[in-house]
Amino acid sequence: MGAVRLRTLTPRDPVWRLKPFVDVAWSINARDPAWVPPLRRSLYALLRHTHPFHRHAEVVYFLAERDGEAVGRVAALINHRHNEFHGERIGFFGFFESVPDPAVAGALLDAAAAWARERGATALRGPMNFSTNEECGLLVEGFARPPMLLMPHNPPYYARLLEDQGFAKCKDLVAYLLERGEVPAALERGAELALRRHRVRLRTLDLRRFREEVRRIQEVYNAAWQRNWGFVPLTNEEIEHLAKELRPIADPELCLFVERDDETIGFALALPNLNEALAHLRDGRLLPLGLPKLLWYRRRIRGMRLITLGFKPGFQHQGLGPLVYLQIYRTGVAKGYTHAEASWVLEDNWEMHRAIERIGGRVDKVYRIYERPL
Incomplete structure (x- = not known):
């Protein structure tokens, strides 16, 4: 050798x-x-x-x-x-x-x-x-x-x-798996109570104002995660590039904005699990045969990934997380999704762990960041 x-x-x-x-x-x-x-x-x-x-x-x-x-x-x-x-x-x-x-x-x-x-x-x-x-x-x-x-x-x-x-x-x-099932009645009541108590409303992504919506996401994202381990603020160029990549697969009903008094205070984004279709493109190429396969299998996707959920400082730790998770869960079930992954969650983000577990999530995968001193 x-x-x-x-x-x-x-x-x-x-x-x-x-x-x-x-x-x-x-x-x-x-x-x-x-x-x-x-x-x-x-x-x-x-x-x-x-x-x-x-x-x-x-x-x-x-x-x-x-x-x-x-x-x-x-x-x-x-x-x-x-x-x-x-x-x-x-x-x-x-x-x-x-x-x-x-x-x-x-x-x-x-x-x-x-x-x-x-x-x-x-x-x-x-x-x-x-x-x-x-x-x-x-x-x-x-x-x-x-x-x-x-x-x-x-x-x-x-x-x-x-x-x-x-x-x-x-x-x-940590990555959580959520499979379709009954939502506890107490959680349903708690979500409705949180909606009224905090005077917030939920709305879906408006594709007609896509660039404005992307800026709202960037504003909340960079504010909400600024104290998180490993976080790096997204630049204007990075968010535009990311939005361009994700727009073709985004489902507006799975992107929720949380608003109060005309201010966007939080958002959540879930995406159809395109990997279920990409798995059939074994060479990773769209042409000549990959694109037809991708379009065919995309219609059969049954999973979704909840990528991010966050609130601006001042609106965190107020019990709004389960409300948003629950709404996306309901929407996903109505659209025929059978399972979802909430990922990823920092191992010590106990509030997020509790919010996901309250709607039936269980740990499915663990990813590790390693470090070596130089």
Whole structure:
């Protein structure tokens, strides 16, 4: 068996040079029935320098090769907005893939660590693809069920590879499964009481005023999560890019705004689980055959993912969370959805855990953020 060699790539490299970096995910995961291939076009859009994230970050990619074959990959990055916002000097890694060989994983992670250390980082944290606003975390519990939309998946042995390289748990992220069933009558009454007591109203997304609605989401999101672990405010360019990506699959009835006295004080967003359709595009390509498959299977989606729920400071901790969860749950049931995932939730966000558990949620998956001092 030959030595492991690393090839360095950058976000400014053309697609043809980045292709082996993308392809290695297929060579490692293709036989895993729970793995959902990403859309290649979306992945290239994220990796290349034209994505808004790269305007406030330094990023490099390492591709591991042995005997002429790609056997692993990792991205190393400095997210300047994160470090400025949190007053830290953290380097991050993401897009980690490796065959079950400590030599490969070690070469990749050591390269990422050395690169981050040269730029003043005191620790290496991840996986982040590229931040908490995108896919993040390493799956450590719940491997049988395929991931929901915009959630990661990996082989079980990845945790051991990281831990053997000196990485330890930094934070766990929890995914809850909710299956269709009866809502407790007491919860129904409590939700109606909260609606009247706080003088709030719920309304759905208005696609005719989409840009205005996106700005409202950005305003609430950046205010509501500002004290959360790992949070980085979304820039105007990032929210516009994200909205452009999600609009084709968004269901206006599953995006709720919470308003009081004409002020948007909170919002919640759930999306149809497009992964149920993407799972049938094994090569990750829309053309020539992928798009017809995607459109066909999209009509048969039965799951949804509740991605985010938050309220502006001053309106938090007032019992409004269960009210919004309940309304989305009712809407989902009426539209024929049979199950939902609420993800992700920080392991120590006890208020959110209680809100989800009150409507029947149970822990289904756990994702872990790791860290290693430099």
